[in-house]
Amino acid sequence: MSVQTVLFDAPGPKARARHRIIAVIGGLVILGLLYLIVRGLADPSNNQFTAQKWAPFLDPVTWTAYLLRGLFNTLKAAALAVVLSIVVGFALGVGRLSESTILRGVCGALVEFLRSVPVLVMMLFVYYFCIYVLGVLGDISTFIGVVGGLTLYNSAVIAELIRSGVHSLPRGQGEAGLALGLRPGQAMATILLPQAVTAMLPSLISQLVVILKDTALGYIISYSELIRGGQTLATNYGNLIPTLIVIAAMFILINLALSGLAKYIEARLRRSRGGGKTGTDLTARPGDDPDGSALATERITAGTAVGRNA
Amino acid sequence: MDALKTLLQNYDVLAALWMTIKLTLFSALGAVVLGTLVAICRISPVAVLRGFAITYVGIVRNTPLTLIIFFCAFGVASTLGVTLAAKDSATFIVDNNFRFGLVALSIYHASFVAEALRSGINTVPQGQAEASRAIGLGFTETLREVILPQAYRGAIAPLGSTLIALTKNPTVVATIGVAELAFTMRGMIEFNGSLLYAIFVLIAACFVILTLPTGLFFTRLSRRLVVQR
Numbered sequence: 222m223s224v225q226t227v228l229f230d231a232p233g234p235k236a237r238a239r240h241r242i243i244a245v246i247g248g249l250v251i252l253g254l255l256y257l258i259v260r261g262l263a264d265p266s267n268n269q270f271t272a273q274k275w276a277p278f279l280d281p282v283t284w285t286a287y288l289l290r291g292l293f294n295t296l297k298a299a300a301l302a303v304v305l306s307i308v309v310g311f312a313l314g315v316g317r318l319s320e321s322t323i324l325r326g327v328c329g330a331l332v333e334f335l336r337s338v339p340v341l342v343m344m345l346f347v348y349y350f351c352i353y354v355l356g357v358l359g360d361i362s363t364f365i366g367v368v369g370g371l372t373l374y375n376s377a378v379i380a381e382l383i384r385s386g387v388h389s390l391p392r393g394q395g396e397a398g399l400a401l402g403l404r405p406g407q408a409m410a411t412i413l414l415p416q417a418v419t420a421m422l423p424s425l426i427s428q429l430v431v432i433l434k435d436t437a438l439g440y441i442i443s444y445s446e447l448i449r450g451g452q453t454l455a456t457n458y459g460n461l462i463p464t465l466i467v468i469a470a471m472f473i474l475i476n477l478a479l480s481g482l483a484k485y486i487e488a489r490l491r492r493s494r495g496g497g498k499t500g501t502d503l504t505a506r507p508g509d510d511p512d513g514s515a516l517a518t519e520r521i522t523a524g525t526a527v528g529r530n531a
Numbered sequence: 532m533d534a535l536k537t538l539l540q541n542y543d544v545l546a547a548l549w550m551t552i553k554l555t556l557f558s559a560l561g562a563v564v565l566g567t568l569v570a571i572c573r574i575s576p577v578a579v580l581r582g583f584a585i586t587y588v589g590i591v592r593n594t595p596l597t598l599i600i601f602f603c604a605f606g607v608a609s610t611l612g613v614t615l616a617a618k619d620s621a622t623f624i625v626d627n628n629f630r631f632g633l634v635a636l637s638i639y640h641a642s643f644v645a646e647a648l649r650s651g652i653n654t655v656p657q658g659q660a661e662a663s664r665a666i667g668l669g670f671t672e673t674l675r676e677v678i679l680p681q682a683y684r685g686a687i688a689p690l691g692s693t694l695i696a697l698t699k700n701p702t703v704v705a706t707i708g709v710a711e712l713a714f715t716m717r718g719m720i721e722f723n724g725s726l727l728y729a730i731f732v733l734i735a736a737c738f739v740i741l742t743l744p745t746g747l748f749f750t751r752l753s754r755r756l757v758v759q760r
Contacts, residue, residue, distance in 0.1 A: 430593070
């Protein structure tokens, strides 16, 4: 980032020597930490690096029976949650921008409530709702619980993203639409929403990362997603820590890919608009982006309220 | 109503609320301390520290919190036998799980605090750093006198949103059996399925009380403290 390169001058000989000393000390500290971790893992009484613990990963059955199935369930729940929360989020967001005060108030209260409650609490509620009220038992109820909880929470976040997207557009867009004789709803649908969605696309994709990570909460209601698949595998082969490392690597790779996609789309948008603004979260509120995943993109405007009238 | 009263008598919701608040406050402290360290590493001129910070944030931010807590509690504690509480104390399991939950929450949220501080530093115009170089301030002085004060004020909004996430994430610590709100909620519903709605409203109300004022407070704080340019 440009601030970084001006924070310190091009280092002269003394500064370079100092940097080398700091680098060596820092490197030693980090290596020391790593060594402690590896030594703890390789403790002879419980060596985590034996081939016996890592060999199961070369066996295709491990993957097909446990890990890939868990991954498939995770992706299934995440995909369904994404689609549903986009639909419901759009409805809530447009409702929050409507002319009718009642609709605005109801949608606003709903969005605020859904954003204040943790995802896990809502997952638990939907899960037990399925069991006690709908009488649906078995795996399908955990699936509905996970998807329901994720949908409820993320639709509120997407509603807020849409609202801030529409607010970040110049006022003239809506006014021009009304001046042309469009009804407010038509102006919203044909003029404002498409631009808002394009502006907010990077944040929307970052929200996918959040949804994917939150499917891991399904572990707590016994949904057979990736972590639970890994746990079953680990109890079978007795290699908990290598399993957890492999699962973590899978999550990190997928999420890095999604974040990379978000950055790529944002760069494309910025280029195609000739350096114009992408979605600036002008109505961003603390709690809007609880996982900070919108910070994954290098937006400089995160955190300032200056320029609200832009 | 009687059912609700017996419910409240049998399950200590206030203690669970207090446990959630304790988890939030202590892990907030740990996250801010660790996050500031990581943020300083991130912008330091030494490439080794920068690489370490980038790797740390990249790994921790892309892993689900459930997995990190799982790793800390079951991996480190059970498999490696590392414990954070005196083995012979009566409350060993409770203390152990609580502290491991704290460690996991701090590590996870430190990465978000570091990113929030970095975005705060990005709000500072480049001219400020250039001007401080021009009058001869070194790296540490530039940071201390010019950049960090403005960066903290600019970082208040993302820091607030991280704190709110921190208030809601202790629910995940229910995985390892810490008796906070989500754990209590699950216990209550298991035995009193008929009171599902009342329980949900009660727990949701607790969270709304915790998060809504914090959100409003941080919005107002960020607006008041924003650096006028």
